[in-house]
Amino acid sequence: MFVTSHEPFSLSFQSSLARVQISAGGMSALVQSGANTRLPRFEPVPAVDLLLVSKMFPLVPASGLYEQQLSASGPDTDAPLPWVYLSCDDMVADGTGMWVMDAGDNEPPGGTEPGRLYRIDLTTHAWTQYPHSWPFVGPRDLELVRDALTDEVYLACRAVAPPIGIAPVIFVIDRRTGTEREITTAQSPESMLSVPLP
């Protein structure tokens, strides 16, 4: 398993990612320092033997991605980014790919970047940008549901107060039909857990 940590009181943004191994004999850890970056999200993709890690830079409202091998502790490499601005708020593995939720920069004052959804194929490093975007409020959480009945991506979208006035919804993309729908919720969904069929 992997554990990330950071030092929030430090302007240097020092953070690290530890590979922790647990066995009957105890545990061991291999720590990699994320020099001058923060590593807020990471997600293993066993199908391609990769760990994808998002990294944030100090004073820059954007982040990058890097990948490293899961099965061995080798050097990490930057994953290619097809755009300049990315604020990776959540990632979820999908076979050999990864859905990446960019929550944008909607926070007042001055936030102008809408949230977007991307998928990177980790075998070809090809990026696909989902056409929908979420202005005024970025999605809060991303869940992927794949089982015998569904193959869908869920995004939790908060309410926006008047005068803009957007109701809280869970935005759903059906990957089999290519259709979208919204599930209206009573209040703003903040975190989600999908439970597919076993």
Place this chain on the structure above:
Amino acid sequence: MAAIPRVDCASILLGRCLAPLVLACGAGVASAQAHLEHSAPWLGRTLDLDVVGAPANQTVELLYSPSRTSIPTPLGTLELRRRALRRLGVRTSDGSGHATFHIAVPLDPALADQEAHFQAIVTDPAAPAGRTLMNASHLRLLGTRLYAHERSRYPDPIQGGLEIVDAVHGAVSARVDFGPVDDAELTNEEGKPVFSANFAVGAVMATSTRLVFFDPFFGTTRAEVPVAPSSRILWTDAAGARVYVLEKGSSAPPVQGGACASSISRLRPRRPISPCPRPPPGSGARATTAARLSSLPSIRRAAPPSCGVSRCRAWWSRTRSPSGLRSRASSTICGSHRARCS
């Protein structure tokens, strides 16, 4: 009271937290009273319904209805709506009063989150009417589901809840209402529920000090347990029998602006940590609390964890970077633990 499991370093790290609060309690639901137990009612799987505690070697009938009611009868309270009542089968209880029914649930999307109510009638020579209605099991057939922890953003006080979404039909099928919630916002890793293996009970942290047990089928709150300030991330053991709540370390440094501090980076890079040594018995570990998911909850403090993890700390919080972006929860191996293990 069931034995409280010891907690070792590995489980603490898996929980990504420090001073652990292990929630578990009590014996299971088994009692002398006859009752109906069930497995998780997944679509495409077999639903097992076990009559437990019936008179030995007697006839047991299993009834089903897609809707519920409550009607007093000479046999007891009928909890199934009569109009749609069906008899699913008849068995003879064994010498210990057990009878089992296996029901194949079709993998039919139309059935997702449909109500399914079951009740057994047992021949009971000791009963005045010669037969007894047992307590019913009120279920929904489980398709793909989504659980969304939500909170109002603008009204005061802020209200919270858990939406139970039938993902097959894209509809909210039930909601657990938390009432007013007054602590900090959630990150997207927090506030996710855990469930017992048969889905009879769910548990979720409504706030960092409130653990809520609920009925995953209909959203009813079954119990609410106050806890010390804790992570809102829960996890269960492999059997889904216990839920673990992780209490924040009491010796944490001051938290400023909701931020949290920890640093694995202080560990020497690329140096393996040797297996964690066992501390001497009774060395200053935090008390832990444990409870069982299958029986609602009388929390009690339990034995301390088996290694010095109580002296490690981790804090979960949502914080803002200097750039104004959100950061994620973090965890750590710290101070004394590092000293012990490195």
